[in-house]
Amino acid sequence: MLEARDISVTLGRKQVLHGAGLSAQPGAMTVIVGPNGSGKTTLLRAITGDLACRGTVTLNRQDMRALPPHALAERRAVLPQASVLAFPFTVHEVVRLGLTGRIALRPDAAQLPGRALERVGLEGYGARFFQELSGGEQARAQLARVLLQVWEPVQDGIPRWLFLDEPVAALDIGHQLQVMHLARRFARAGGGVVAVMHDLNLTAMFADRVVLMLDGRVLAQGAVREVLSDQNLSRAYGCRLRVSSPPAQGATYILPQAAEMA
Amino acid sequence: MVALPWGRSAGHGATGDRSDRARVTILALVVFVMLAAIASLGTGAAGVSLGDVLAKWISGEELSVRERVVLFDIRLPRLLTGMLVGASLAVSGAVMQGLFRNPLADPGIVGVGAGAGLAAVLAIVLGAFLPPAILAVAGMHLVPFAAFFGGWVTTLILYRVSTRAGRTSVATMLLAGIALGALSGALTGILVYIADDQQLRDLTFWGLGSLAGASWAKLAAAAPIMVLALLAAPMLARALNGLALGEGAAAHLGVAVQRMKNLAILTVAAATGAAVAVSGGIGFIGIVVPHLLRLVMGPDHRFLLPAAALLGAGLLLLADIISRLIIAPAELPIGIVTAVLGGPVFLWILLRRRGIVDM
Numbered sequence: 001m002l003e004a005r006d007i008s009v010t011l012g013r014k015q016v017l018h019g020a021g022l023s024a025q026p027g028a029m030t031v032i033v034g035p036n037g038s039g040k041t042t043l044l045r046a047i048t049g050d051l052a053c054r055g056t057v058t059l060n061r062q063d064m065r066a067l068p069p070h071a072l073a074e075r076r077a078v079l080p081q082a083s084v085l086a087f088p089f090t091v092h093e094v095v096r097l098g099l100t101g102r103i104a105l106r107p108d109a110a111q112l113p114g115r116a117l118e119r120v121g122l123e124g125y126g127a128r129f130f131q132e133l134s135g136g137e138q139a140r141a142q143l144a145r146v147l148l149q150v151w152e153p154v155q156d157g158i159p160r161w162l163f164l165d166e167p168v169a170a171l172d173i174g175h176q177l178q179v180m181h182l183a184r185r186f187a188r189a190g191g192g193v194v195a196v197m198h199d200l201n202l203t204a205m206f207a208d209r210v211v212l213m214l215d216g217r218v219l220a221q222g223a224v225r226e227v228l229s230d231q232n233l234s235r236a237y238g239c240r241l242r243v244s245s246p247p248a249q250g251a252t253y254i255l256p257q258a259a260e261m262a
Numbered sequence: 263m264v265a266l267p268w269g270r271s272a273g274h275g276a277t278g279d280r281s282d283r284a285r286v287t288i289l290a291l292v293v294f295v296m297l298a299a300i301a302s303l304g305t306g307a308a309g310v311s312l313g314d315v316l317a318k319w320i321s322g323e324e325l326s327v328r329e330r331v332v333l334f335d336i337r338l339p340r341l342l343t344g345m346l347v348g349a350s351l352a353v354s355g356a357v358m359q360g361l362f363r364n365p366l367a368d369p370g371i372v373g374v375g376a377g378a379g380l381a382a383v384l385a386i387v388l389g390a391f392l393p394p395a396i397l398a399v400a401g402m403h404l405v406p407f408a409a410f411f412g413g414w415v416t417t418l419i420l421y422r423v424s425t426r427a428g429r430t431s432v433a434t435m436l437l438a439g440i441a442l443g444a445l446s447g448a449l450t451g452i453l454v455y456i457a458d459d460q461q462l463r464d465l466t467f468w469g470l471g472s473l474a475g476a477s478w479a480k481l482a483a484a485a486p487i488m489v490l491a492l493l494a495a496p497m498l499a500r501a502l503n504g505l506a507l508g509e510g511a512a513a514h515l516g517v518a519v520q521r522m523k524n525l526a527i528l529t530v531a532a533a534t535g536a537a538v539a540v541s542g543g544i545g546f547i548g549i550v551v552p553h554l555l556r557l558v559m560g561p562d563h564r565f566l567l568p569a570a571a572l573l574g575a576g577l578l579l580l581a582d583i584i585s586r587l588i589i590a591p592a593e594l595p596i597g598i599v600t601a602v603l604g605g606p607v608f609l610w611i612l613l614r615r616r617g618i619v620d621m
């Protein structure tokens with residue numbers, strides 16, 4: 001069980017988080033939503049140890065920030081919102097960077113980067129230069145690297161965690177669904193997933209637990225139905241929103257949920 | 263670039279795994295260095311031929327005193343110095359580029375060499391004023407250590423100035439390098455005025471970069487520092503690979519980022535400082551060697567660092583051979599040879615990748 005309590009972060013002169021907190025269970029997908037600038041990324045970065053913060057972050061009651069980097073790397077992998085690669089690595093070589101710790105000792109380690117690429121729908125892309133991929137392809141290649149780092153959702157009975165910052169923001173709807181299914185499968189296999197999401201529909205569809213943020217605080221967290229209510233959403237996003245209401249006059253709308261109905 | 267449907271592949275099989283190619287390259291480089299070493303031992307103004315010496319050795323005949331002196335007291339230390347200096351310059355270039363996350367970061371270009379040089383000159387000129395007791399203890403090690411220290415301070419300043427929150431501004435790095443280089447040059451210039459004749463000769467040799475002064479004594483003073491740096495570098499390989507994704511990502515991959523950066527800076531300073539101390543300013547090895555290798559076998563530092571050491575050693579030996587042959591029986595300072603050969607290659611790198619500076 002992952003627990004972040006009373007997280008406060010000041011960036012520059014601005015206090016970005018005011019005592020935010022969340023709890024997440026392995027085996028479940030926890031999604032952080034909220035308007036732009038509400039502090040989703042900052043909260044995730046505080047939890048993953050990127051940022052210094054006040055408050056506590058514990059994993060199974062153990063202080064997460066007390067673990068040395070290599071031990072943490074065995075427990076969780078992090079997909080940042082954006083990243084720039086410094087040298088001309090091939091896609092295969094980027095994914096292979098995720099091959100750290102004990103996973104690298106497996107007899108089939110050499111095949112794993114290829115399999116990770118298959119999972120994100122990039123089979124055959126290994127020999128391309130990472131820097132020459134499209135934004136969405138780069139995002140999926142990075143996801144493959146992150147998946148590889150925690151290849152087994154549960155290792156020696158200890159669940160491992162995936163932290164994803166807007167994993168589907170740059171993707172088309174087909175790949176959005178693919179990636180969300182991937183994350184869900186990781187959770188179903190016993191791992192923990194904490195994802196920052198932009199898309200409320202995908203959130204409603206895949207989240208087991210939702211954390212709704214506004215202005216550096218957590219407005220509500222809990223089950224999807226409780227948190228994603230008309231009232232909460234209208235308040236958080238500053239406009240009148242109504243859940244599950246098709247647009248008037250039958251305007252075109254395409255919900256990813258439709259993919260499940262076929 | 264042509265927009266093929268599948269884009270440009272890195273051109274090596276379907277998998278994108280270039281490690282086999284890297285291993286083959288490294289093997290080829292080992293052979294290259296051995297050939298260059300043999301050629302280097304056989305080259306020189308004294309007209310001692312390696313073939314004669316070998317023939318004598320095989321037939322069990324004694325070498326003449328002249329042959330022994332030329333081979334073992336002149337050419338052998340020069341060979342080893344050249345190899346170590348070439349390897350150190352290339353590896354410190356590769357490590358610095360990994361640390362700054364930029365292929366243009368080179369100790370020579372961004373003023374680390376100049377900083378090391380200033381400290382070495384300080385040691386040469388002001389060392390004379392040190393109490394004899396200290397001088398006796400420090401001895402031959404004074405100059406290499408001063409150069410190491412100078413390189414370290416310069417690298418630290420450079421990193422502080424040009425890197426904010428893990429991001430290096432290339433423009434700031436290059437400009438800071440120019441400023442540091444100019445400052446070091448000016449201070450070195452002042453020192454020239456208070457130097458005596460012998461020191462002046464040392465300093466001139468120094469500015470141009472040369473292996474002509476190589477001796478067992480100088481080698482003994484600088485070699486341990488270079489060897490240490492060369493041994494430390496491979497330990498940085500995984501961390502530098504992670505750093506290519508950014509500091510945050512490196513940390514998430516399990517890299518102790520701050521510790522690794524300190525070690526990288528020390529390695530760069532040690533390798534550059536000691537190389538500068540024995541041979542003066544030899545340019546372009548640190549930038550050209552890693553760049554060529556990245557083209558051939560990719561940027562994975564686990565292979566890049568050893569390959570850079572080998573190619574750097576081999577190329578410096580070749581440059582040294584050229585410097586001894588081209589105006590024989592006189593010889594050209596090797597720094598001139600590497601500049602004449604490396605300068606155009608460097609410009610070609612810039613031409614090929616105009617965008618590089620904006621990264």
Ligand SMILES: Nc1ncnc2c1ncn2[C@@H]1O[C@H](COP(=O)(O)OP(=O)(O)O)[C@@H](O)[C@H]1O
Pocket residue numbers: 011012013014016034035036037038039040041042043
């Ligand atoms: N380095 C920084 N310095 C100052 N303010 C920052 C910095 N990074 C983010 N912020 C501010 O913190 C707030 C939250 O940012 P972020 O967590 O990235 O939001 P989001 O919910 O969109 O991910 C924003 O108002 C942003 O402007």
Ligand SMILES: [Mg+2]
Pocket residue numbers: 040041042081196
């Ligand atoms: Mg964000």
